[in-house]
Amino acid sequence: MRRFTPIVFTIALASAVVTTAAAGVLRGELSFAGPRARGRHFDDAVVWIAQVPDAVERKLVKGGFRLPWKKAPPVHVPTLIETGHHYEPRVSVLPVGAPIEVRNRDNVYHGTFSVSPGRAFDLGKRAPGSVDTLRFAKPGLVVMRCDIHPDMSGWVVVMPNHAYARVDESGQWQLPSLPSGEYELRAWHPDRGETRVTVRVPARGDTLIRLHW
Numbered sequence: 001m002r003r004f005t006p007i008v009f010t011i012a013l014a015s016a017v018v019t020t021a022a023a024g025v026l027r028g029e030l031s032f033a034g035p036r037a038r039g040r041h042f043d044d045a046v047v048w049i050a051q052v053p054d055a056v057e058r059k060l061v062k063g064g065f066r067l068p069w070k071k072a073p074p075v076h077v078p079t080l081i082e083t084g085h086h087y088e089p090r091v092s093v094l095p096v097g098a099p100i101e102v103r104n105r106d107n108v109y110h111g112t113f114s115v116s117p118g119r120a121f122d123l124g125k126r127a128p129g130s131v132d133t134l135r136f137a138k139p140g141l142v143v144m145r146c147d148i149h150p151d152m153s154g155w156v157v158v159m160p161n162h163a164y165a166r167v168d169e170s171g172q173w174q175l176p177s178l179p180s181g182e183y184e185l186r187a188w189h190p191d192r193g194e195t196r197v198t199v200r201v202p203a204r205g206d207t208l209i210r211l212h213w
Contacts (some may be wrong), residue, residue, distance in 0.1 A: 024201040026185065027174035028209035030167050032192065042171040044091045046157050047211075048164030048198070049175065051183040060162035060176055079103055080144070082110045085142055087149065087154030090188060091165060095159045096139045104130045111147040116140065141188070155190050175193065185210055 024047075025178035030042055052060070064138045077098075081088040095098050104110050104126050113122040118138045125148070126132065136142060146152040167173045180203040188194040194213045201207060 001201040023177040024179050024180055024202060024203060025174065025206045026183075026209060027172070027197060027206055028211060030173065030187070031210070031212045032165075033212060035157060041090075041100055041169070042167045043169045043174075044046040044191075045187060045189040046091070046093050046159075047167060047185065047187045048159055048161075049177065049178070050160065050186055052161050052163050052178065052183070056179060057161045058164070077101060078154070081105050082112065083150075084147075084151050090154055092154070092156045093159060093164065094156065095162055095164075097135055097137060098131050098154065099135050100132055102132045102134060104128055108153075110147060112144060114142050114144055115143045153196050157188060185209070189213070 024063060028047070030045055030047075032042075057103040063201075075099070078092050078094055079101045080092050085108075102112055102123065105128075107128050109125050109127055110124065111125050114120055117140075119136045119140060119142045119181065121134065123132050134156075136156070136158045139158045142158060143150075144154040144156060163176055163178060165173045165175050167209050177199045180201050182198060182200050184196055184200045186194060186196050195211065195213070197209075197211075199207060199209060
């Protein structure tokens with residue numbers, strides 16, 4: 001992932017109710033500047049914490065820091081659709097080791113592959129209706145291509161843990177609640193690259209972060 005430094009980075013604290021006395025919440029806003037901002041989608045971006053303690057990751061896998069009587073959310077397997085000679089969604093996000101389905105819904109063959117270091121694969125020529133499942137053992141960026149249709153491109157961002165969030169269409173995002181402390185926050189967009197900043201999660205309340213490329 002390429003590294004870019006955001007033009008503006010601000011943090012503000014706001015009071016909020018959290019699900020545990022030792023957990024705070026990181027939420028934020030994403031914005032772009034310049035001519036490249038036209039026609040670009042905020043919801044192609046992803047924000048995550050580079051590293052969390054093992055005990056925190058175990059809680060996040062079980063559904064996060066929540067009230068004990070609340071059930072964990074159901075496991076969702078993301079799907080990457082080959083349709084109209086493109087990948088939908090353009091960007092997929094999943095934790096390391098988690099499955100993702102690749103479905104050919106076009107009426108032509110596709111040959112999805114990647115040469116991304118440490119996460120390379122080749123599904124070969126796949127007929128319409130084919131379904132394959134991929135898993136990636138290492139975190140990082142997977143650039144998806146089709147060896148039959150060279151204009152097709154997509155990205156799978158493999159997260160090192162479950163402390164991540166997709167940015168919505170308005171540029172808003174919120175991470176799962178985390179224990180108080182200092183963390184490295186990373187953000188990535190296919191047209192903007194990656195940026196990294198150090199943030200502090202409070203014991204109570206929200207930390208509002210504004211990232212501006």
